[in-house]
Amino acid sequence: MLKGRHLIGPRDFSLAENEALFDLAENMEAKPGDWLDVARGRILATLFFEPSTRTRLSFEAAMLRLGGGVVGFAEPGSSSAAKGESLADTIRTVSSYADVIAMRNPKEGAALLASRFSTVPVVNAGDGGHHHPTQTLTDLLTIRRLKGRAEGLTVGFCGDLKFGRTVHSLAQGLARYPGNRFVLVSPPELRVPDFITGEVFGKEGIPYEETDSLEEALPRLDVLYMTRVQKERFFNEEDYLRLKDAYILDAARMRLAKADLAVLHPLPRVNEIAAEIDSDPRAAYFAQVRYGMFARMALIASVLGVA
Amino acid sequence: MLNIAKIKNGLVIDHIKAGQGLRIFNWLGLDKAGAPVAFIVNAPSRRMGKKDMLKIDETISIDYAVLGLIDRDITVNVIENEILTEKIHMRLPERVENVLVCKNPRCVTQIEKSAPQVFILTDRGAGTYRCEYCDEARGEVDLR
Numbered sequence: 001m002l003k004g005r006h007l008i009g010p011r012d013f014s015l016a017e018n019e020a021l022f023d024l025a026e027n028m029e030a031k032p033g034d035w036l037d038v039a040r041g042r043i044l045a046t047l048f049f050e051p052s053t054r055t056r057l058s059f060e061a062a063m064l065r066l067g068g069g070v071v072g073f074a075e076p077g078s079s080s081a082a083k084g085e086s087l088a089d090t091i092r093t094v095s096s097y098a099d100v101i102a103m104r105n106p107k108e109g110a111a112l113l114a115s116r117f118s119t120v121p122v123v124n125a126g127d128g129g130h131h132h133p134t135q136t137l138t139d140l141l142t143i144r145r146l147k148g149r150a151e152g153l154t155v156g157f158c159g160d161l162k163f164g165r166t167v168h169s170l171a172q173g174l175a176r177y178p179g180n181r182f183v184l185v186s187p188p189e190l191r192v193p194d195f196i197t198g199e200v201f202g203k204e205g206i207p208y209e210e211t212d213s214l215e216e217a218l219p220r221l222d223v224l225y226m227t228r229v230q231k232e233r234f235f236n237e238e239d240y241l242r243l244k245d246a247y248i249l250d251a252a253r254m255r256l257a258k259a260d261l262a263v264l265h266p267l268p269r270v271n272e273i274a275a276e277i278d279s280d281p282r283a284a285y286f287a288q289v290r291y292g293m294f295a296r297m298a299l300i301a302s303v304l305g306v307a
Numbered sequence: 308m309l310n311i312a313k314i315k316n317g318l319v320i321d322h323i324k325a326g327q328g329l330r331i332f333n334w335l336g337l338d339k340a341g342a343p344v345a346f347i348v349n350a351p352s353r354r355m356g357k358k359d360m361l362k363i364d365e366t367i368s369i370d371y372a373v374l375g376l377i378d379r380d381i382t383v384n385v386i387e388n389e390i391l392t393e394k395i396h397m398r399l400p401e402r403v404e405n406v407l408v409c410k411n412p413r414c415v416t417q418i419e420k421s422a423p424q425v426f427i428l429t430d431r432g433a434g435t436y437r438c439e440y441c442d443e444a445r446g447e448v449d450l451r
Binding site (some may be wrong): 052086087088105106107108109112113127128129130 | 411413414415416417418419421422438439440441442443
């Protein structure tokens, strides 16, 4: 069903396709031995024009666990882009070598452009502040695994909801499941953009509320998605310094939360989640990292047509 | 109103927003067209107050999609044997390629100059477009 397809944005796959992918990921998690060889002889190219160790290693580990091989580069300095080669030419070349491409690029729309020139599936591993669909698959799979469902949940998003693309994508992803409601916790300067509240929530009549109080929101939440205030999204250092510590989740605040809350974070965290929370069974962000690898295994196997 | 001789076979580009006529004249390359062209600025208009007009004494070929993007209130009258045979209203195209230019400095089209600039119509009423690559709302009309 997904064989030969690209994954560029969070809504490229239908709900049914996503669910099939999650079933497959859960099977891979339960029986990893069954999948050790399915991608033997296949090659994943990881083209990281912007460094991201976590995402790159997740893709590479996923491919290796399927028995495939990996080629690529981890920063633009070691790519032909440093010599001035166009992205189109790089992609034409790489798709002659590899069977699937995972690419991160700081320019928005780079993955879509790459998919136009590639003869093999392109997976967007992040295009600037635009899309990062495998993070969304990771987040949805984590919620499904920990809560047993991705519907009928009260989901809190906290931190930088303006620039945080993971928030935008996950909100759109969860909005496709029935019965979810959203609590958006941020300082006024970092509120969710109108295209989410208006076009995604508003058009589909999805209940949401905006608040600047994490304490007030916490007791109601089934899932809390924390985010980092990212320095690179600010043009002004002063604004960054003022807002970076707006919300810190610590043990005292966790006492306000439900016993079965799941705390997610796309990582890396800086100080928005205190280290004392890591041992709390509700802290799900390292489990989330592991689910990310299974989500990427399922995705790679599916687009290669070996699942 | 000024008296301009009637054209025999050609086009009258009417209802151009006052001040926009020269832009359209240049885009159509009418100075090099060879045909006689009358360029009227600030003509009185009941609907618009003032308008610009172009009368071209030859039926040249025009990309109406682009013309609509520049000014969607324009009408084009087709004249044959001094008789108005067709009135063409502009309609915003669903998709335009290499007409609008994305102004988002973070968009991939800023570095990948060979990539076609593609914009998709998002709201016909408001006349808004988004860049197919970065989703940024329409850039300026840049007739590259």
